[in-house]
Amino acid sequence: MTVNANGAYKSKIKTIDEALKTIKSKDFIIAAMAGSEPIPLLEKLHKIKEYGVRGCELSNCLPMRDYEFIKNPHYSDTIFTAGWFYSPVMRKAHDFGNVSFAPQHLHSSFTKRLYARDNRRLVLLCTCASMDKHGYLSLSLGTTYERQAIDEGAYVIAVVNSKLPRTFGDTLVHISEIDVIVESDYKVPTLPEVPINDKDQKIGEFIAEMVEDGSTIQLGIGGIPNAVAKALKSKKHLGIHTEMFTDGMVDLIQCGAVDNSHKTIYRGQSIATFALGSQRLYDFIDDNPSVILKYGKWTNNPYIVGQNHKMVSINTSIEVDLFGQCASESIGSMQFSGTGGQTDTAVGAQNCSEGKSFIALYSTTKVKNEEGEKVTISKIVPMLKHGAAVSLSRNDVDYVVTEYGIVRLRGRTIKERVERLISIAHPDFRDELSFEAKKNRIW
Structure with a gap:
């Protein structure tokens, strides 16, 4: 010094x-x-x-x-x-x-x-x-x-x-x-590991089947992204260009699935704009020149994202309607999380000639009704809740995945989208969704 x-x-x-x-x-x-x-x-x-x-x-x-x-x-x-x-x-x-x-x-x-x-x-x-x-x-x-x-x-x-x-x-x-x-040498904040359930595992496997060797990936955090990372361990020559660097990515690097050898931008290095996870993750990135943190305005620029080789974007959503609109940050008018880089990476991946963008969600969730009782509702809905923010427009959605399957919406008519989305909804709600689609002339 x-x-x-x-x-x-x-x-x-x-x-x-x-x-x-x-x-x-x-x-x-x-x-x-x-x-x-x-x-x-x-x-x-x-x-x-x-x-x-x-x-x-x-x-x-x-x-x-x-x-x-x-x-x-x-x-x-x-x-x-x-x-x-x-x-x-x-x-x-x-x-x-x-x-x-x-x-x-x-x-x-x-x-x-x-x-x-x-x-x-x-x-x-x-x-x-x-x-x-x-x-x-x-x-x-x-x-x-x-x-x-x-x-x-x-x-x-x-x-x-x-x-x-x-x-x-x-x-x-x-x-x-x-x-x-x-x-101040306080303990650095960490995130607890989110366990993978059966739904996560099925969704992770559906997505992994669509990811080719040599692809560049973007993942978030949570049960579904963790399951995707686990399912990708059998892949070869993957690269990382992501908003958030996570523990799942450390696993992919250490098992050899990620080597960044086929990337077109920063070949040989993993790119992110921030890192958050366990102490193991922090120890991995410490003084590690193979992990590069860049400005968010660059990392998340859809034009930059789309330049990556076989770019794959994987995000989650709270609710998807039969038009393909994704409400990923609010429950009705109540702000729950944020837009983050969902649109950045989803659009960016589709700017890549061989890119793919996935929106993943469970087919159902449990909520309290007016009587305070827990009831099961569908997360694929005829129309988004009143006041819901559209995080990813119907023009920008590509693949949608639930534990019941994976469908592609990009380039499809509303009629085709309705049929495909209902096919991956929970079976208990498919008839109701079909009825509402006809009633509201969603075709």
Whole structure:
């Protein structure tokens, strides 16, 4: 470590309270997402109200903790939260009116218009792995929008955590680009392993049958994506170009199914924009030049995605109607999660001449009726629930998969879509779906 870098680093160290006192009224604050969240800062962020700060807006994505500034409406005049992807705490806080969802595609989500329109100062709250001897720190688990905010002149408050993995790509940050440093070696957030059930396994096997050797894949997280990853272990020469780097991908690399040898972009390397999972995953990506984290605006750009060899996109949905519209982020008008990169990757895969895009979901789910009793309903429906957000339009859907099979909708008429979707619905609901299709002239 050079003397100048070492001196610059030490001169920027502050306590959490000192760091928070640098935030001003009407700042536009961006919090690093998911596992990259600066937890020590966010746990105390509500305290800026005591310092007289008012009128700030905070933009976040997939918050990992139950933060006071989000869940307590007492702080809404100090911090109003705009979320790109809801987690349970955001869903609860939405009812209080102090948070709101920001609809957007991930690849185009960060723009100067977010804050410049109000002449706000841009502030980034982020995390970094420890500085190296050359004066560079690493954004570690993600650079979806964090590096871009730094490029656009954000005032940067970074929590430096020696337990974070050091990663490569667009994650490098020089000490000269950071304004305030808070040191805190807290445990890095992890996700519990989601077990694979029988439905997941069937869906995973259906999709795996359609994935050719040499394909480039994009996967999410959860039971279905985990099952797909498991079913892909027998494949050869797969590549990874994904939004989120997961434990399932570590498994595919370590078993030899993924070697990235047939990719057209960054051959020999796995590409993602952020990583989230177990400690095993973090240990795998630490100082590993075969895993590259890139700007979200690049990784998720449909034009870039479509340049990959035999690109395969695999996403999930909450509900699909007989037109092929996918409601993947809301239950009726209630925001449940977020758009994320579903449209980015689904459209991107279809930009590839040999690409395929899959939307997977269970055929049914259980909900409470008006009497509070649990009943089974179909997730393939005549029409989406009132107020539901269409995450993937009927023009952009390709394959749809349930535990009852897989059908292709792209290029098909509404009549053909109705027949195909009903064929993979739960048998108990097929007659009802046919009746509703005729009744509403869905053909």
